Amino acid sequence: MGLRHAVLAALCDEEYSGYQLAKAFDVGVANFWSASPQQLYSELTRLEQAGLISGREVVQLDRPNKRVFTVTPAGLEELAKFAAADSKPLSFRDDLLVKIQVIDQLDPEPVIAQLEERAAEASAKLELFGQILLRLRGDLDEQTFLRRGEQIGPYLTCLGGIRFQQVVRDWSTTTAEVLRQRRGTS
Amino acid sequence: MGLRHAVLAALCDEEYSGYQLAKAFDVGVANFWSASPQQLYSELTRLEQAGLISGREVVQLDRPNKRVFTVTPAGLEELAKFAAADSKPLSFRDDLLVKIQVIDQLDPEPVIAQLEERAAEASAKLELFGQILLRLRGDLDEQTFLRRGEQIGPYLTCLGGIRFQQVVRDWSTTTAEVLRQRRGTS
DNA sequence: CATGACTAGTCAATTTCTTGGGTAGGGAAC
């Protein structure tokens, strides 16, 4: 039931079609979850059948029509119940960390390349998230916005995403450097 | 096939029984992956059938006997292939972030409590990871160990785990504070 | 000497996720 609530949360912000949601969740721009398009389409169908969201056809002239979804009062209630319940412990899963764990038994070259690639991705996300922050808080400064702004939820998650990506970038960079240095000396 | 390689990586470090692995993966002490006991037992069976690990019965007098597993040469090869291949992009999933995303529409109280709980968990892990670091590097200082130590893989992943948990702790704390302040003024 | 807690492991049902397709119309590139 994880995706269910993530989708509801995303739709709280604004209307989305399945395709638009897929874009957001795919890149992880919705920096609190990630999912494949197929998962999203089927989840949207189930949510609509459960009456937690409702769809609306939008006619488009220059491209195929789409259905956009909004959260119903029942959906909001579901979210409220979800928020009040305990969160499941944060569990972490990452291929690249697994590779680093056993790096001493392996050829480090390809892993170094992957670390650098990841650092670059993290930089790109940092840029993107920075822009989103600016857009969200408008012309207020952060302190003021957080105290008196109207919609601080997305801002707070974005702040978390930024801190996380900073760690990813920095750790990847320094780890790659450590491995590169050892390559030279061994 | 994610768990498969995570288990192989864990067994590279030292022999483990299913139960011991479960403990490590459950807490996420193996700070690069997490999995339930059932998953681990079935994965171990499959890995043994595939010849990537081999089991050995250990007779214990004061408690039930156990089977401990080691990685075979074929298993190491599998890991090497895995490390050389591209990593799948890091995908993030967290209940608590979802709740924060829609916090403006919800009662913040229970979420604040959850943030504080998570901060406490992160602190505990930081303590634990710090001890692991010390144990891993022995009496060398970090610089020297990273340059000339023999087994730096687990150390590097642990460093990553620490940075990550720091972000979790700090973000949770400041976010809880922001929400608490707004509660007062609204 | 019963109760609960810990070690050690297994089975089965269900849900969730991933993978790899397929349909269909529009616009741009070459």
Place this chain on the structure above:
DNA sequence: GTTCCCTACCCAAGAAATTGACTAGTCATG
């Protein structure tokens, strides 16, 4: 004018993960 990419959505098979059991022996607590 054909090939490619983008929007928009759907289906189904199979892999992986979660959930909730259940067996069985040891040890400590009261």
